[in-house]
Every structure is written in C-alpha cells, then in structure tokens.
Amino acid sequence: xxxxxxxxxxxxxxxxxxxxxxxxxxxxxxxxxxxxxxxxxxxxxxxxxxxxxxxxxxxxxxxxxxxxxxxxxxxxxxxxxxxxxxxxxxxxxxxxxxxxxxxxxxxxxxxxxxxxxxxxxxx
Numbered sequence: 001x002x003x004x005x006x007x008x009x010x011x012x013x014x015x016x017x018x019x020x021x022x023x024x025x026x027x028x029x030x031x032x033x034x035x036x037x038x039x040x041x042x043x044x045x046x047x048x049x050x051x052x053x054x055x056x057x058x059x060x061x062x063x064x065x066x067x068x069x070x071x072x073x074x075x076x077x078x079x080x081x082x083x084x085x086x087x088x089x090x091x092x093x094x095x096x097x098x099x100x101x102x103x104x105x106x107x108x109x110x111x112x113x114x115x116x117x118x119x120x121x122x123x
Contacts, residue, residue: 005029006038006110016099018057019044020091021106029110034088039081039114043107044094046076052097054078054104058089064120083116 007026013019023040024033034040042061044054051068054076055061061080069075076097082089094106115121 001113003111003113006031006034006112008107008109010108011094011106012104013096014103015096016102017096017104019094019096019104019106021094021108022091023088023108023110024090026108026110030112031110033090034084034110035112036084036086036088037116038084038088038110038112039116039119040084040089040092041109041111042080042082042092042094043109044078044080045105046097046102047073047105048076048097048099048102049074052076052099052102053095054097055095056080057093057095058082058091060085061092081119083114083119 007029
C-alpha cells in the first residue's frame, strides 16, 4: 500500500497553557480521523524568549527532536509521532511553556500505509 495523507489540523493557545488538538476533524486528506495503524505526527512550537520544553503529554508519543534557536525572536520546536493502536486517540495534548507571556502552536498530520515497525526510517 502506498503512503496516504489522512489529513491534518492545527490548534493554538496563549498564556503558556497546554493545548488540546482534535484528531477527529482532520482536513485535506482521505479521512477525518486516524484508524488503527495510522501514524500521527505532531509538531509543537513555543513563541518564547527563552529555551522552553515543547512536546506532547499524551501517552505513547515518541519525540523525534526538540530544537531551540536563540536570536532576536527565539524559536522552540518539538516533533513527535505515535502509531495508533486498536483504539486510536481522539485528541493529543501539547505542552505549553507554563509562562503566561508565551504562546503554543500545534500542527497535526496523519498518514496511512506507513511501515509501523520502523515508521521513521533514517540512515
């Protein structure tokens, strides 16, 4: 089976709070929600003036990278993934920074037909 884009979505929050992104209203692909065996990729970014720790608090996600860039406008990015089990998640919770001066942005992408044994194939 070829890899297919199921769909994606976004969510955001201010004041450093955790952000919940829906996985049941995906757009732009072949479906509106993940099925068992689909891979969910979640990118979490903080707009912050310090190095924060963006990520995902929903169980089972694997963090691929946690990046920080210090400049006039600082950037924090975490990319995570999870292969959906028999009962796919309906939401994913992204970590806020905890600082009321920071905002959090979340992008969700869901793919079908990915090798679930080795979903992130790198040399």
